[in-house]
Amino acid sequence: MTTAxxxxxxxxxxxxxxxxxxLLILFVFYASPGLFAGLLFVVTxxxxxxxxxxxxPVKRRLESSLSVATGVLFSVGLVYAPDSxxxxxxxxxxxxxxxxxxxxxFQDMQSVSRDLxxxxxxxxxxxxxxxxxxxxxxxxxxxDWIFLxxxxxxxxxxxxYFVGKTCGRHRLYEAVSPKKSIEGSLGGLAGGVLGAMxxxxxxxxxxxSVDILLLGIGVGAFSQLGDLVESLMKRSFGVxxxxxxxxxxGGVLDRLDSLLFAFPVTYYYALWAFx
Numbered sequence: 606m607t608t609a610x611x612x613x614x615x616x617x618x619x620x621x622x623x624x625x626x627x628l629l630i631l632f633v634f635y636a637s638p639g640l641f642a643g644l645l646f647v648v649t650x651x652x653x654x655x656x657x658x659x660x661x662p663v664k665r666r667l668e669s670s671l672s673v674a675t676g677v678l679f680s681v682g683l684v685y686a687p688d689s690x691x692x693x694x695x696x697x698x699x700x701x702x703x704x705x706x707x708x709x710x711f712q713d714m715q716s717v718s719r720d721l722x723x724x725x726x727x728x729x730x731x732x733x734x735x736x737x738x739x740x741x742x743x744x745x746x747x748x749d750w751i752f753l754x755x756x757x758x759x760x761x762x763x764x765x766y767f768v769g770k771t772c773g774r775h776r777l778y779e780a781v782s783p784k785k786s787i788e789g790s791l792g793g794l795a796g797g798v799l800g801a802m803x804x805x806x807x808x809x810x811x812x813x814s815v816d817i818l819l820l821g822i823g824v825g826a827f828s829q830l831g832d833l834v835e836s837l838m839k840r841s842f843g844v845x846x847x848x849x850x851x852x853x854x855g856g857v858l859d860r861l862d863s864l865l866f867a868f869p870v871t872y873y874y875a876l877w878a879f880x
Contacts, residue, residue, distance in 0.1 A: 629755075632644070633748050633751050633752060634748060638742050638743045638747065641738075641739060641742045642684050642685075642742070645680065645684075645736070645738055645739050646680050648857060648861070649676055649680050649732050649735055649736075650676070650677050652731045652735070652847075652856075652857045652858045652861055653673045653676045653677075653727055653731050654669075655847040655848040655856045655857055655858045656838075656858060657672055657673065657723075657724070657727055658848070659838070659842040659847060660726075660838075660842055661720055661723060661724070662716075664712060665720055667706075667710070668703070668706060668707065669724075671702075671703055672724040672727055672728070674699075675699040675703050675728060676727065677732070678695055678699045679695065679696060679699065679728055679733065679736070680732040680735070680736045681695065682694070682695020682696060683695070683696075683732065683733065683739075684736055684739045684740060700725065703721075703725070707720065707724070731858075731865070734866065735861065735864075735865055735868065737868040737869040737871075737872040738754075738864070738868040740872055741754070741871060741872045741875065744872075744875055744876075744880060746809070746811070749804075749808050749809045750871060750872075752804060752809075753801065753804045753809055753812075753820065753871065754824060754864065754868055754871050756800040756801065756803055756804040757797045757804070757820065757821060757824045757867070758800075758864060758867050759800065760796040760797060760799050760800025760803070761793040761796040761800060761824075761825040761828055761829070761863075762793065762796075762828070763796060764792045764793055764795060764796025764797075764799070765785075765789040765790060765792050765796060765829065766789065767792070768789050768791070768792025768793070768795075769784070769785065769789020769790075770789075772786075772789075772792075773785075773786030773787075773788045773789050774786065774788060775787040777790050778833060781833055781837045781840065782833055782836045790829055793829055794822050794826060797820075797824055797825020797826075798817060798818060798821030798822060798825070799821070800821065800825075801817040801820050801821035801824075802817055802821070811879070816878065819874070820871065820874060823870055823874070824867045824870055827866040827867055827870045828863035828866060828867045829863070831862045831863045831865050831866030831867065832862050832863050834862070835847070835858065835859070836862075
C-alpha cells in the first residue's frame with residue numbers, strides 16, 4: 606500500500622466516523638425499542654448478504670437470497686416470540702424450508718453439503734448473535750447497556766491498535782490474523798476496563814467496581830474473539846473485506862464482528878446481575 610493510498614483510507618475512515626457516530630448516538634438515545642429492532646433487522650439482512658456473497662458460489666444466488674430472508678425471520682422470532690414454542694417455530698420451519706431447497710436444487714453433489722452447512726452457519730453467526738442487541742435494548746436502562754457495549758468495544762479496539770502498534774512483539778494468532786499481538790490484546794483488555802469506567806462516569810452510575818472489571822475484561826475479550834472469528838472466515842473464503850459499503854471500513858460485517866460476540870455476553874450479564 607502506498608503512503609498516498611494509506612492516507613486516503615485514513616481520511617475516508619475519519620469522514621465516515623464523523624458522520625456515522627453522531628447519528629448512531631442520537632439513534633440509540635431516542636429510538637424506541639421497536640425502531641431500534643427494525644434497524645437491526647435491516648443490518649442483519651445487509652450483513653448476511655455480505656456473508657453469503659463471500660461464502661457461497663455465484664450459482665447459489667437463489668439459496669443466498671432465501672438464506673438472507675430466513676435470517677431476518679430468525680431475528681424477528683428471537684426478538685418478538687411470545688413463548689418458546691413460537692420461537693422454535695420461527696427457527697425450525699425456515700431452516701427446514703431452506704434445507705429442502707438444497708435437496709431439490711443440489712446441483713453439484715460434491716459441494717451441496719458444504720453449501721447447505723454454510724447457509725445454516727450464517728444463520729447462527731449473524732441473526733442469532735445480533736438479535737441480542739435488540740433484546741438488550743428492551744431491558745431497563747436498555748440504551749445505557751447499548752452504549753456500554755459500544756464504549757467497551759471501541760475503547761478495547763483502539764487501545765489494542767495503539768499498544769500493538771507501539772509495543773507489539775509477540776504474535777497472538779498469526780495463522781488467522783498476522784498483525785495482532787499479545788501485547789495489543791492485553792492492551793485491548795485494559796482499554797475495555799477504561800471504556801466501562803468512562804461509561805459509568807457519563808451514563809451508568811449503577812455500575813460497581815466489580816461490574817466494571819468483569820464487563821471490561823469479559824466484553825473486551827469476547828469482542829477480540831469475534832474479530833478473530835471473522836478473520837478466520839474471511840481467510841477461509843479468500844477475501845480481505847466482507848464488502849465495501851462503509852467507506853474506509855469495508856463492509857457491514859467488518860464493523861459488526863466484535864459486536865456480534867459482545868452483545869450476547871452483555872445481555873446475559875445484565876439479566877444475571879441487574880434484572
